Amino acid sequence: MRPDEKRPVILMCPGGGYEMTSDREAEPMAMQFLAMGYHVAILRYSVCPVRYPAALLQVAESVLYLKEHADEYHIDPEKIVVQGCSAGGHLAANYGIAWNSPFLTKLMGMENDPEQLCVAGLLLCYPVITSGEKAHEESFRNLLGEQYEEKKEELSLENQVTPDTPPTFLWHTATDETVPVENSLYFFQACLQQGVSAELHIYPVGGHGLSLANEETCRANGIGVQKECQSWIGLAQTWLEEILIKN
Secondary structure (H helix, E strand, O other): OOOOOEEEEEEEEEOOOOOOHHHHOOOOHHHHHHHHOOEEOHHHHHHHHOOOOOHHHHHHHHHHHHHHOOOHHHOOOOOOOOEEHHHHHHHHHHHHHHHHHHOHHOOOOOOHHHHHHOOOOEEEOOOOOOOOOOHHHHHHHHHHHHHHHHHOOOOOOOOOOOOOOEEEEEEEEEEOOOOOOOOHHHHHHHHHHHOOOEEEEOOOOOOOOOOOOOOOOOOOOOOOHHHHHOOOOHHHHHHHHHHHOOO
């Protein structure tokens, strides 16, 4: 291992329904990415009662920070991937859609240099996407508060994908009763319609919030060990290698 080599970085957004950020979807997963040779940054973004767009701005600030300190931390600034689970997946996807939008670039003072906010990819684990029929409504209510009725359609991300959305990897389980699999299906289909490179893996069984789906990340009652789903991290590694070579 060459200590001065510039490496890609995974910016992680743990899930938690915009109410908390899950430890199970933070350090254990980070260790897997570190073992692959990536730098990792875990963003403990603001949650309820702090409302939209605070967390989105924190992702943008984190991306800029990583790029500005790339030499110090031996980061390849062109190879930043935003990863998120569940509501963190919504946050990551929202950033991937909004990074060059007039709304975000104005708030960040980046109207003249939006490319500084660009990232190389999105890695979405059982993400919250839609505010429609298959929504995890609690996430949107926690995110939006009194803005819920006004903003929920705007934050239904399957309707907001653009050709500038980064390449995206998604995985979900068909039996997720908390965040239905349609959330990933909708986003994947939207990516295809916009010409965005996307890869989707759907496992036939498994609940929500599996993280690594092994003994390390299962809940205290033992629920969350799903051997069928443990392959996702290897599939994500292959995808990361492919998109980062191209970038």
